[in-house]
Amino acid sequence: MRIAINGLGRIGRKVVKNIFDTPSLDLVAINDIMPIDKAVYFLKYDSTYGLSALTISFQENYIIINSKKILYTSHENIIDMPWKELNIDLAINCSGTNKTKPQLKEYLSLGVKKVILSSPPDTDDIPIIIRGYNDNLYASSQIISNASCTTYCVAPILDIFHRNFGIQFANFTTVHCYTADQNLQDAFHIDFRRSRAAGVNIIPTTTSATKVIRNIFPELKDKVTGSSFRVPVINGSITEFIIELNNLPSQPELINIIKLESQTKYNGIIDLTMDKIVSTDVINCPLAALIDEHSIELLGNKVKLTAFYDNEAGYSNQLVQLILNH
Ligand SMILES: NC(=O)c1ccc[n+]([C@@H]2O[C@H](COP(=O)([O-])OP(=O)(O)OC[C@H]3O[C@@H](n4cnc5c(N)ncnc54)[C@H](O)[C@@H]3O)[C@@H](O)[C@H]2O)c1
Secondary structure: OEEEEEOOOHHHHHHHHHHHOOOOOEEEEEEOOOOHHHHHHHHHOOOOOOOOOOOEEEEOOEEEEOOEEEEEEOOOOHHHOOOHHHOOOEEEEOOOOOOOHHHHHHHHOOOOOEEEEOOOOOOOOOOEOOOOOOHHHHHHOOEEEOOOHHHHHHHHHHHHHHHHHOEEEEEEEEEEEOOOOOEOOOOOOOOOHHHOEOOOOOEEEOOHHHHHHHHHOHHHOOOEEEEEEEEOOOOOEEEEEEEEEOOOOOHHHHHHHHHHHHHOOOOOOEEEEOOOOOHHHHOOOOOOEEEEHHHOEEEOOEEEEEEEEOOOHHHHHHHHHHHHOO
């Protein structure tokens, strides 16, 4: 499969590395507004994941990774990308821009056959897909969204609880590392709180996951709420859930069901750990959610639990697994 990536930031670079771990996927083009020498620098050196194991250099307008030449361009607008001759099967839009259907359709006019957006779309006309939950919709549209990292952590867990016990109400709170969409120092940002210095604040903010969860679980539309705190951590996040159920199982029954789901429907997507981990322990974890077994607490008809996730590596791996499995 011939793949192109637009946007070589945190997610784009992790997707590149996942593609190079997967021989059946062929990366033929990358576009980002930054110059090629900066792109190569960021592919090589990473403050979270360390020095890349890949051999990376560039020559003219090609990035060379492990001897493989990849066309590199720097266009702001999709329509200007010289991809027409490249016979691209799949474009992955990781630029944080171009999140509407008309914008993403421009890839199709370059001959691209399928487009995946690495975030929730700005409009409601693009299917949002979570592996295991609704990836039967993969073929339903040429343009799809891979949801968000927090949605990927939340959706499988809500699905497991809803199918097995029935959800009356659910609240999730994600304690999320900072991202490039925040400021290092207090400085103008369209969002008041994201304008504040990310390295020294606990920043209450919204999460797109709430809207997406209501969208992909229509029957829970009035029963789910969620919020987020951005914290001064470079990577690794955790979501706490409080869920009110129709039928409450015993603790061992609940753990058995989660274990079974993690080995079947959500194999490679969620798991449970008995280790007393902290957020840096999930850095590079390929899962969408790693449930802390110690956190599971039952009270009346309510259950409380937490799940860790590497918001970059977990999300990017799920995106590449989605491609591989369809
Ligand atoms: N960081 C995360 O944890 C995370 C997780 C899941 C999804 N996402 C989503 O993925 C997208 C990218 O996030 P990120 O954290 O990688 O951001 P980032 O800022 O690290 O990367 C964005 C990249 O896109 C490039 N870019 C900006 N405008 C462009 C344009 N018009 N054309 C081409 N390239 C352009 C930038 O130069 C940058 O390299 C966002 O929509 C974000 O919501 C991020």
